[in-house]
Amino acid sequence: MSNATSERVALLTRYNRATVALDPPFAVVDLDAFDANATELVKRSAGKPLRVASKSVRCRHLIGRALDGPGWRGVMAYTLAEAVWLVESGVSEDVLVGYPTADRLTLRTLGTDPKLAASVTLMVDSPEQLDFIDAAAGGSAARETIRVCLELDASWRPVGQRLHVGVRRSPVHSAEQAGALAAAVAGRPGYRLVGLMSYEAQIAGLGDAPAGQRARGAAIRFIQRRSMPELVARRGAAVAAVREHAELEFVNGGGTGSVAATSADPAVTEVTAGSGLYGPALFDGYRAWRPRPAAFFALPVVRRPAPGIATVLGGGWIASGETSRSRQPVPWLPEGLSLIGTEGAGEVQTPVTGPAADALRVGDRVWFRHAKAGELCEHVDTVHLVSGDRIVDTVPTYRGESRTFL
Known part of the structure; x- marks a missing residue:
């Protein structure tokens, strides 16, 4: 197992442990x-x-x-x-x-x-x-x-x-x-x-x-x-x-x-x-510096429509800018998942595929990264702040304070 893969496994374990009492969808900041x-x-x-x-x-x-x-x-x-x-x-x-x-x-x-x-x-x-x-x-x-x-x-x-x-x-x-x-x-x-x-x-x-x-x-x-x-x-x-x-x-x-x-x-x-504070997915394409991913949202697996595919509830949290695949959220944990090209991230459901899909069961979480940074907060009222393997605070987003400025 590579260092990058082992780090992703450790993150998945840590975030699942920290949020075990929560029902998705929700967002966390590490x-x-x-x-x-x-x-x-x-x-x-x-x-x-x-x-x-x-x-x-x-x-x-x-x-x-x-x-x-x-x-x-x-x-x-x-x-x-x-x-x-x-x-x-x-x-x-x-x-x-x-x-x-x-x-x-x-x-x-x-x-x-x-x-x-x-x-x-x-x-x-x-x-x-x-x-x-x-x-x-x-x-x-x-x-x-x-x-x-x-x-x-x-x-x-x-x-x-x-x-x-x-x-x-x-x-x-x-x-x-x-x-x-x-x-x-x-x-x-x-x-x-x-x-x-x-x-x-x-x-x-x-x-x-x-x-x-x-x-x-x-x-x-x-x-x-x-x-x-x-x-x-x-x-x-x-x-x-x-x-x-x-x-x-x-x-x-x-x-x-x-x-x-x-x-x-x-x-x-x-x-x-x-943006560098949250480390969204678009910044994976920079050579000079890539921030650590810090902001995530979790969605629940709700069905298994076919071998090699799991479907989560919701997911269409699309970033602003030019219309392209780069504006879609990225399934990050567990490692080895990707969106399906013919569906992408949907309004009420999002199928994911890849080597990790067959291991997912109804009720499991898939952790996504938003393509951009703050736009994640327009989809949730609160953000759970995680340190180590526990939630240390839960704070409102702008939306949670009824401040939707744009």
């Missing part, structure tokens, strides 16, 4: 793996603080656990309502909203509360968004000063506008555009420009060693080798252009897949990470 991942991410950040990406955790208790560790500071939220909740509930007094907002009601709340206004930073990439904020929260004389961060597009455009490699985010791509927007913000009453952010999705969000796709992996590695030096130069120029109009508190970049590379950029002062 605190030993979670803490080890948090420590390793800090090492990879080379002294630059890490900001927790809340979308990749979606559990207040576990966001707080990361923030309690050395090297972690602040939260990147995904909606303004979430950011306000995290501040009001005491999770953090430094919350950057990672995406522009159109939430009129919460903007009014932000503009009338001095503590919230001092703790929450909004993301902007155009003057139009400032117009919207003014219309919703009131002009500068009628509200608190709003903290804002500019987003610089981090995609790679090797042949101008004709080829776009990365995600479609900010329209601000050049240093000149960043400087012009910074001037517009600085000259506008009621705003304080405090940060610049850029997310290099083609590096942080793409695994460079996807299983069974050697050509795709080689293409991704080529893109990453070429795009990172271009971004470092452009981001440095953009930061310099913005600093002509504002004294920045932070320059944020990266994600779990690029912590080490982004931290090496001298213009960056902090890096965002979140």
Whole structure:
């Protein structure tokens, strides 16, 4: 038996023992793996603080656990309502909203509360968004000063506008555009420009060693080798252009897949990470660092339709993004199971096959890993926290606290 196989057997034994009194479906987070991942991410950040990406955790208790560790500071939220909740509930007094907002009601709340206004930073990439904020929260004389961060597009455009490699985010791509927007913000009453952010999705969000796709992996590695030096130069120029109009508190970049590379950029002062705490299945396709799997969900075997096949109840917990097999959950324990290509992970049932299927009986558990990280928490109200072979706590997810922000 290989070391990897023996480790999987030990995990299966440990998780089954810890949760023997529970009926699936349920989710667990292995605190030993979670803490080890948090420590390793800090090492990879080379002294630059890490900001927790809340979308990749979606559990207040576990966001707080990361923030309690050395090297972690602040939260990147995904909606303004979430950011306000995290501040009001005491999770953090430094919350950057990672995406522009159109939430009129919460903007009014932000503009009338001095503590919230001092703790929450909004993301902007155009003057139009400032117009919207003014219309919703009131002009500068009628509200608190709003903290804002500019987003610089981090995609790679090797042949101008004709080829776009990365995600479609900010329209601000050049240093000149960043400087012009910074001037517009600085000259506008009621705003304080405090940060610049850029997310290099083609590096942080793409695994460079996807299983069974050697050509795709080689293409991704080529893109990453070429795009990172271009971004470092452009981001440095953009930061310099913005600093002509504002004294920045932070320059944020990266994600779990690029912590080490982004931290090496001298213009960056902090890096965002979140998925690496849970170690979801998509990160198995990264060469530089693969986090320990820490988040799992268990489903019960409910029938045996044929030799070599066992069927579990539910299972269709599909990840967002491009529609492909990589967005399906991965049957992880016991080792030696896979989904059936003609059915995949189903709404109410999921057949699994493979060498381990014949040993499964009705009532046994199959342990899955979600393709992404925090999206797991949208399917369960609680997460059972496991250390060793016992549950040490059970904590609510965002969904369990009736906080389904998106």
